Amino acid sequence: MTEMLRILLVLPMYGGSLPVGRYCGNALRELGHVVEYFEAPDFFGAFSALKTLRVGTDRLDYLENSFLQVVSQAILAKVETFAPDLVLAMAQAPLSRQALKRLRRDKVPTAMWFVEDREVFPYWKAFAPLYDLFAVIQKGDFPRQLADLGQTNSLYLPLAADPGVHRPLELSAVERRKYGSELSFVGAGYPNRRLAFRRLAGHDLRIWGNDWDGETALAPYLQREGARIETEEVVRIFNATTINVNLHSSVRPGTLVGDGDFVNPRTFELAACGAFQLVDRRALLPELFDEGELALFSDVDGLLDSVEFYRAHPEKRAEVAARGRARVLAEHTYAHRMRTLLRHASELMPGREIPVDDWRSRIAPHLRDEVEVLLLNLQLAPTVSFEDLVWTLRSREGSLTRLETAILFLDEWKKLYTGHRPGK
């Protein structure tokens, strides 16, 4: 697809799909599209404050619903102004059913990337039929279930990595001491992880992340008292660790390992960092990675055996890590995923009727180089329309340069004097 699209990316207010949404935005921009975020996290503080009111549950329910309606209205207002070719919502995006119906009525294509476990988050059943495209990270009978609910346009779209974020780092000795260990795990303290990792006690182990409350056996290994770790530091931990343990979460009692199909983002992120990981076998892993691109285990005993083996074989670790990274860069980046998603969504998007306007040819010669540099800095294709350039400039933070101001001025001037009103 070569056409430049306007995409409104609706982020969730919080949660695991929030960083994934940002990676999608990075990728879409890298592909040359104009991306506008709906920054739902900015609303989360006010939403959370409702829960501190000490009012009746019926009142709280009413207030929360009312608040979310306002947030949905804000998204609709943004759609009206930005006139996107596609609204891409991440799991838990605060788009109400009413708002989704409105978008459908207005013929604004919508897509959801549901990057959650369908069994843990069953609310998808109420929302899936209201999206025009529903992308998921699981297979099995999921497409059929979606079709039964009326969502026939589903797409399997596994998670991925953002090479601009998840990358090998040269760490200083201080950083290695701060973040490094022989074994580490970054993530939430799901029950299966708590039980499995007790078997690692005695190793040089560090556990990073939240939701480990009350886990006394692993308390000596828990870092920063279970505080949430920001992505930038997570990448440093991945890079500083000899063996990254990647055990997928499970909420099913009694099952510690090997309980699911989807592959978590950590698998792709660790590989993209060129970091070595031991990851539990998943039903969907073989179609994503070949033998030798990841080191796998099937149960806790296997994990312990692998730890012992790879501790002793640094060259094997390096070989697997390098192959894993190569595979991710070749096939499993968010740019790959967004390209796939847009290909599937293309039939939903009739294409904007942009009048042919070779605006660049009318720029005074002495400004052309400066405009080229500007487009480059904004990651915009040389074929970008004047309207998309204007929109991108408007969303910039801080004071604008003289050239940027002059471009926005020209846009307003055209609206005043030529009656030309791009977009809405």
Place this chain on the structure above:
Amino acid sequence: MNSGENDMRGSSAPRYLVIQLARFGDLIQTKRLVRSLQVEGEVHLLLDASLKTLAELVYPGVHVHGMAAHGASAGDVLARVHEDLGEVAGLDFHRVYNLNFSGPSFALAGMFPWPRVRGYRARQGQRLIDSWPEQVMRWTRTRSVTGLNLVDVWGLYSRQPLPPELVNPDAVPRGGGIGVVMAGQNARRSLPAHVLAPLVQAAFARVGHGPILLLGSAGERRAAKELAALLPATLRGQVRDLVGRTGWRELHDAVGGLDLVVSPDTGTMHLAAHLGVPVLAFFLSSAWCHETGPYGRGHVVIQAATECAPCLETVPCPHETACRHVFGDPSVLRHVSGHAARALAPGCLVMESGFDELGLTFSAIAGTDPASARRRAFRAMAAAYAGVSMPDASAMSPDENWMRERDWMLPQTLRGRIHD
């Protein structure tokens, strides 16, 4: 003026930028703001290039920067604006006053750190309006009982507004005869030649001598000829038709020597007020002396005051501009000729300029203004909002329509004019 501002940086005199992209009359009406800022520091003015010469005449000591705001061709705009902005782009402004609610003005605001911009600003593509201009816009929804002169609206942006009586000199006849301004920017606010001719004749009787200078742009030449033809032969010899023949400097010099300027609501009328030349203005249709009347002491406005006045110029008039007929009434002509009498045709007021603590006022010297008491109370309330001390501020409680919940609830500085 706003004690909530404490970000004056450094000890050197602050540098201010005023962005005024509107037309002739608006430029002159920016005077209270510009003069107030000049007391405090260095003032720069960014305006349409066509007004640069005039601005330099009117605002000595101000750094005037012209730009291609209007009138350029689309192909030239980008390069010209880019070049024009070069003069101000490198300067560090303590504050930028962006005065016009227009797309180009919002675009220019983006060039400056948004917390330093007052009036109309842009933050990451979101247009923001300060609470002061927003409040003023709300007041204009009930124009007949409100009224704040535009000179004061803009002047009150400054921290220390110049006292209103110091903005323009008191109006004093200069001995050079009468100036007649042919038309305003909006035809509906102007008088046709057959209505204007008797008014000019009456004004001549008031002043007692000529010459009669006809003033206006080239597009009004035909109207000028019609007017001259309709004047009595005794006056025709006094006519000097300067329509379309004056540059800014010539207009400035010509107006500055007059005894009286007869005009609708025009830029030339504001220029006369700036120079302290008496104005006799006729305001009809959407023109409202309480908003754009000539600024200063000693001016008179004949204000059409039909029930529908002031109207919206963007809405077609369902009465065929009936409000203009009153200007031909003998009682009006008597007033214009200087024979003041209380009796006046209905639908009309003779208003005289004056001041209160907030700024310029107009009070009826003939005819009855039913809204005068309400307007006084409004001004007291508006003064409190603007942080200007005025007696009887409690006489009027703010109309619910003028307030929004967020005015009360969201953080604003002391007088509610800035919400950083």
